[in-house]
Amino acid sequence: SAVISQKPSRDICQRGTSLTIQCQVDSQVTMMFWYRQQPGQSLTLIATANQGSEATYESGFVIDKFPISRPNLTFSTLTVSNMSPEDSSIYLCSVSGFEGTQYFGPGTRLLVL
């Protein structure tokens, strides 16, 4: 399985600011995803990060709030824009392996004050 790293591992941010989360994979992968996990909750898919084209967003998530970049097959960023306390969550990137198996990065723990 791929080795995935995320930066930052955690952050505390002020309301109204933006944070960009980086996801780096040690090998080229086709499918990369971004998930949100609110405290004590399940994993919710935000979007699929497509290389060379715009990300594909799930219902309830929009590009203006969560812009995503995917400049190559090993790297992606997720920006959480104009943050509010409701954005406090763990944000995870994942890559897809055999038959859609997801391998997750360590996550970014975000607290918005």
Next chain:
Amino acid sequence: QQPVQSPQAVILREGEDAVINCSSSKALYSVHWYRQKHGEAPVFLMILLKGGEQKGHEKISASFNEKKQQSSLYLTASQLSYSGTYFCGTDLVDYKLSFGAGTTVTVRA
């Protein structure tokens, strides 16, 4: 489209068995199982494919009933290391997964 997991939580003593169920309202091609320990990322446990194939790398077993659109994860002779939250994921299009709400397993000595 989120699969339904049950029970929500289970407490076991070492050596005891437990079953976690995952059901879907739509036809499934595959069911994935993950375990997440507190403060860590989810870790892949097992994938079950349509046709009855079972794959995994731990001594935890699972079944997949295509007709009933459900899967069960069996924790047999549980160990302390089995503690965590277990999620099932069901396939959407384009290799995306929809995850259940999770089952928290606590194994006590």
